[in-house]
Amino acid sequence: PQNYSPEYGKKLRSMQNKLSETEEKFRNTLTADEDKVFSDYVNFFYEFLCIGLADSFLTGFRIGAKFTLDTFVSDANISLNKR
Numbered sequence: 563p564q565n566y567s568p569e570y571g572k573k574l575r576s577m578q579n580k581l582s583e584t585e586e587k588f589r590n591t592l593t594a595d596e597d598k599v600f601s602d603y604v605n606f607f608y609e610f611l612c613i614g615l616a617d618s619f620l621t622g623f624r625i626g627a628k629f630t631l632d633t634f635v636s637d638a639n640i641s642l643n644k645r
Contacts, residue, residue: 585604589597 589600592600
């Protein structure tokens with residue numbers, strides 16, 4: 563589960579509403595075949611975005627874990643523990 567940060571929560575909800583309204587207006591101008599193509603595009607883009615966000619999260623998490631490891635298990639700490 564994810565809660566939006568207070569700084570961006572309102573902005574994200576506002577943008578989501580704008581996207582939904584614009585999509586509805588656009589879909590009302592499309593034929594059935596065009597709507598199908600657009601739906602496919604939206605679905606593929608959503609999958610692409612989700613994969614990219616997951617990759618960014620994992621990359622950031624790994625960097626954070628490396629910083630933590632370096633902080634608590636540095637060369638200085640290792641040499642002190644060997645004595």
